[in-house]
Amino acid sequence: MSEKTAELRRNDNQFIHPWDDIAKLGENQRTVLERGDGVYVYDSDGHRLLDAPAGMWCVNIGHGREEMAQVIYDQIMQLSYASPWSLTTGPAAQFSAQIAAEAPGDMNHVFFTTCGSTAVDSALRFVQFYNNVRGKPQKKGIIAHQKGYHGSTYLGASVSGKERDKNYLDFADQLVHHIPAPHPLHKDPSQSDADFLEQCVANLEKKILDVGPDSCAVFVSEPILASGGVIVPPEGYHARCLELCRKYDMLYLSDEVVTAFGRLGHCFASEAVFGIQPDLITTAKGLTSGYIPMGAVLVSDRLLDELRACGGDSAVFSNGFTYSGHPVAAAAGIKNLEIMKREKLFENAQTVGQYFQQQLRTLSDIPIVSDVRGVGLMGCVECELNQGAGDLELDYDLGNRIDKHCQELGLIVRPIINMCVMSPPLIITKDQIDEMVLILRTGVERAMQDCIDEGIWKPE
Numbered sequence: 001m002s003e004k005t006a007e008l009r010r011n012d013n014q015f016i017h018p019w020d021d022i023a024k025l026g027e028n029q030r031t032v033l034e035r036g037d038g039v040y041v042y043d044s045d046g047h048r049l050l051d052a053p054a055g056m057w058c059v060n061i062g063h064g065r066e067e068m069a070q071v072i073y074d075q076i077m078q079l080s081y082a083s084p085w086s087l088t089t090g091p092a093a094q095f096s097a098q099i100a101a102e103a104p105g106d107m108n109h110v111f112f113t114t115c116g117s118t119a120v121d122s123a124l125r126f127v128q129f130y131n132n133v134r135g136k137p138q139k140k141g142i143i144a145h146q147k148g149y150h151g152s153t154y155l156g157a158s159v160s161g162k163e164r165d166k167n168y169l170d171f172a173d174q175l176v177h178h179i180p181a182p183h184p185l186h187k188d189p190s191q192s193d194a195d196f197l198e199q200c201v202a203n204l205e206k207k208i209l210d211v212g213p214d215s216c217a218v219f220v221s222e223p224i225l226a227s228g229g230v231i232v233p234p235e236g237y238h239a240r241c242l243e244l245c246r247k248y249d250m251l252y253l254s255d256e257v258v259t260a261f262g263r264l265g266h267c268f269a270s271e272a273v274f275g276i277q278p279d280l281i282t283t284a285k286g287l288t289s290g291y292i293p294m295g296a297v298l299v300s301d302r303l304l305d306e307l308r309a310c311g312g313d314s315a316v317f318s319n320g321f322t323y324s325g326h327p328v329a330a331a332a333g334i335k336n337l338e339i340m341k342r343e344k345l346f347e348n349a350q351t352v353g354q355y356f357q358q359q360l361r362t363l364s365d366i367p368i369v370s371d372v373r374g375v376g377l378m379g380c381v382e383c384e385l386n387q388g389a390g391d392l393e394l395d396y397d398l399g400n401r402i403d404k405h406c407q408e409l410g411l412i413v414r415p416i417i418n419m420c421v422m423s424p425p426l427i428i429t430k431d432q433i434d435e436m437v438l439i440l441r442t443g444v445e446r447a448m449q450d451c452i453d454e455g456i457w458k459p460e
């Protein structure tokens with residue numbers, strides 16, 4: 001390690017990173033990234049790494065786009081900020097119209113936020129507002145999935161269902177109810193796919209009936225549960241859940257913070273991939289490809305018409321941020337979408353996405369690979385030493401070993417415990433996928449060999 005890297009790491013000890021273990025603050029020897037170009041990033045010692053998670057599911061157009069830098073620069077020189085309360089700007093107005101044009105059905109309105117968490121938070125506050133205006137203030141219950149992730153605001157974190165994230169923090173538990181994730185790995189081997197689907201749908205209906213339909217306001221679902229480990233629900237699941245929402249006068253919030261803007265081969269996945277038109281969609285990440293922070297909530301005409309009819313002039317949605325519709329972020333968003341369309345990146349995500357899925361599945365022959373799954377350019381390779389044992393400590397250790405080997409070999413994977421989660425930039429080529437899968441194979445095999453050499457595990 002160079003002296004420069006050592007110095008940066010010492011300085012980094014002052015930075016409390018997300019999900020930092022306070023007891024180990026400052027001990028984490030993070031890789032320092034210095035620059036990026038396309039699907040690659042380079043660390044402070046000049047080591048090239050293929051960025052398999054595209055940052056955090058976000059750098060969809062790839063790193064280092066000069067035209068993004070130019071449009072951001074130009075907008076700052078033109079106008080760096082305007083209050084979204086009483087004023088508007090060309091980029092914010094134009095971008096909202098473009099998003100509405102891409103969105104399914106009558107989702108013709110856009111509420112801008114600063115990130116995915118504030119989008120989810122705003123969407124949930126909108127649901128509360130909607131029911132209050134409609135004279136149904138008792139309808140407040142939120143139903144979401146275990147293993148779902150919806151952000152880090154108080155409400156977003158409350159709705160998230162990852163058990164490990166529930167330590168030492170408070171949550172709006174009286175509002176939120178969780179149901180099991182619709183994870184095909186939880187399907188009983190004796191069960192048919194159709195029966196498994198029925199069971200998953202029944203979990204939602206049972207929860208609605210337990211809580212009481214009059215108290216249930218909204219069902220929140222990621223089309224694919226991303227941070228939970230790329231969980232792909234059984235076919236037809238979302239449409240059946242939407243039917244239940246309609247039956248019990250609940251809204252359906254599709255959290256597309258990860259899946260929108262190309263990851264599954266379309267601008268929005270809810271309708272194009274899963275055949276549903278939700279009431280609300282949240283998006284962020286790919287919205288600006290992570291070049292500038294921004295999030296958004298899409299709202300259907302149906303909800304707004306209802307609100308107008310019920311609330312008249314008194315229904316003010318008192319929610320928003322200094323940076324809602326920030327002109328620089330909006331300008332970046334417009335350019336991002338232009339690049340995606342010009343370079344046909346949604347189409348690339350479809351074709352290369354299929355190849356990615358096929359190639360990932362070739363890893364199933366490695367003895368410690370317990371599952372390979374995904375859709376489009378979202379994939380997960382789950383590894384386990386003692387399959388089915390659920391030994392968390394061993395799983396963490398294995399994930400860290402795979403991560404370390406892959407990084408030495410030139411690949412960033414995002415270990416979520418023992419799951420290697422990947423969501424590469426949409427510009428990725430088949431050759432780069434081959435490179436990624438080859439490194440991952442070597443990394444997993446080396447981690448397995450370490451465990452054999454250290455007597456932690458032996459093959460059957």
Ligand SMILES: Cc1ncc(COP(=O)(O)O)c(C=O)c1O
Binds near residue numbers: 151152
């Ligand atoms: C589905 C989903 N919703 C919301 C969020 C929160 O987004 P942010 O980290 O931009 O606040 C995330 C972040 O990973 C996410 O995956």
